[in-house]
Amino acid sequence: MAQPKEALVGANQSININSQAKASPANQIIGNNDTVTFNNNDPSNSATVAFLGAGSNEFSQNGTTVTTVTIPAGTSSAALSPNVQNVTINYSVTIGDTTNESFAIEVGTGALEIDIVNSSGSTNLGAAGIPNNGTLFFKNTVGYQATVTFSKANVMYDPNGNSVTSQTIGANSSGQVLTGKGTNQDVRYGVRLATEPGGLVGDGSGSIKIGSN
Numbered sequence: 502m503a504q505p506k507e508a509l510v511g512a513n514q515s516i517n518i519n520s521q522a523k524a525s526p527a528n529q530i531i532g533n534n535d536t537v538t539f540n541n542n543d544p545s546n547s548a549t550v551a552f553l554g555a556g557s558n559e560f561s562q563n564g565t566t567v568t569t570v571t572i573p574a575g576t577s578s579a580a581l582s583p584n585v586q587n588v589t590i591n592y593s594v595t596i597g598d599t600t601n602e603s604f605a606i607e608v609g610t611g612a613l614e615i616d617i618v619n620s621s622g623s624t625n626l627g628a629a630g631i632p633n634n635g636t637l638f639f640k641n642t643v644g645y646q647a648t649v650t651f652s653k654a655n656v657m658y659d660p661n662g663n664s665v666t667s668q669t670i671g672a673n674s675s676g677q678v679l680t681g682k683g684t685n686q687d688v689r690y691g692v693r694l695a696t697e698p699g700g701l702v703g704d705g706s707g708s709i710k711i712g713s714n
Contacts, residue, residue, distance in 0.1 A: 511535035513580055516606075518548045518572070522596040524604045527713040528632035533587065533609040536580035541572040548572045549595045553602065554626040555614040555640070556590030559583060587611030589637070591629055603630035603710045612636035612678050615707070617647050617670070622692030622705025631681050633712030638678045641670040645694040649676070652689040656711060657681055681711035 511534030517525045520543040531537055537560075541548040550570045552560060557568045560581040572578045583590075588611035593602035605613065613635070616625040620643055631637055641647045647670045651657055657665045657679045670676040681688075692705035 513538055515540055515577075517542055518550075518594055518596070519543065520546070520596065522548065522594045522599040522601045524592075524594050524601075527603070527710075528605045528607065528630065528635070530607045530632060531583070533583065535608075536582050537606060538580050539570065539572055539578040541574060541576060541578075543596055544575050546574050546596050548574075550578075551593045551595070553591045553593060554629075555616055556588065556592075559585050559588060559590050559608075583608040585611075589613035589631055589635060591626055603628045603708075603713065605630045605632060605635070607632055607635055610636075612638050615639050617641045617643055617692055617694075617705065619643060620645065620694055622647065622694055624692065624705060624707050627707040628710070629707065630710040630713060633684055634680060634682060635711070636678050636680050637709070639668070639670055639676040641672060641674055641676070643694060644672045646670065646672055648693045648695070650691045650693070656683055656686050656688045657709075681709065684712040686711040 511532045513536045514531045515538050516529050517540045552568055558566050561584055562579050562581050570578050587609035589607045592604050613631050618625050639649055650667045654664045654666050659665050668676050687710050689708045
């Protein structure tokens, strides 16, 4: 009689938070079956981790999906398990009045999703981050074609290895997955939308940090 397969158990990965609300490593790569623990090294203040954008519901703690985790001063969180495999998730860290963002956890080999959310070209991740050689894609949730333009070349690349400085995304669809390459690179992007009469509207913008230490 066949025996049921046991669930795969991965390693626990740690992310340290300092008193300036900075996470280290800023880009943590974990396996699909790994867990992650946040260590708050501030001796006096609690730290709050908030998962952002499309990845806000992608982690569970003690069997319950969480969008934020508060870690008391000088302690560690309970282990967090990814709800979805092969995805990149961004989060922010807040201690007191200080908040920093663009931190990333890459689960497996998945891309970060950045959503274009309105006809002004706004996105749900104004300050995004991915590891070096990490991937992302823009999801256009608006009923107009969108054009995303990057501020410099040789940072974002298409699957064929070509540098991408502009990408057109159809209405209510997702763009091609792009790979970011570099260490401590920071590229800005703008979003413009094609209206029904054929004009361009919207002044959405944001930034992507790649390979932050």
